[in-house]
Amino acid sequence: MIRELEFIYLPSEHEAEKASNSYLMSLVAIVAGLPMPLINVLATFFFYLANRKGTYFVRWHCTQALLTQMSLVFINGLAFYWAISIIFFGLPMSPFFVVYLLFAIGFNVLEFIITIYSAIQTRKGIHVEWWFYSSLTHTICKERV
Numbered sequence: 220m221i222r223e224l225e226f227i228y229l230p231s232e233h234e235a236e237k238a239s240n241s242y243l244m245s246l247v248a249i250v251a252g253l254p255m256p257l258i259n260v261l262a263t264f265f266f267y268l269a270n271r272k273g274t275y276f277v278r279w280h281c282t283q284a285l286l287t288q289m290s291l292v293f294i295n296g297l298a299f300y301w302a303i304s305i306i307f308f309g310l311p312m313s314p315f316f317v318v319y320l321l322f323a324i325g326f327n328v329l330e331f332i333i334t335i336y337s338a339i340q341t342r343k344g345i346h347v348e349w350w351f352y353s354s355l356t357h358t359i360c361k362e363r364v
Contacts, residue, residue: 230276235343239342246335282356286352302320
């Protein structure tokens, strides 16, 4: 699920800290925006914008953190609005909703754990690639020549 790789060069302390902060940004945003799934992706997006011209190591991890948050916004958004529809608009609660809610909770817990792990490892200068997201990140984030 996660691969640890070493870049050709060892990132500086400053680079490792910025790359680690890209993952931490989503965790901090959870505190502020837990009921609203869009807050986390916006916080991560603004951090990405602030660092998109940084070194490849920083840009790569900002991009991977943004992609993970974008997938979470869809999963959490559907669960949130489905729950709102049940509570306020009288939509009947079905077993599908319960299963989806359990899936969303499990996905969020797993993402939370992997995000903490990635932030710790990246802070040490270790390059961490998430399954599925790393290939997208490599496609989006190119190393400048």
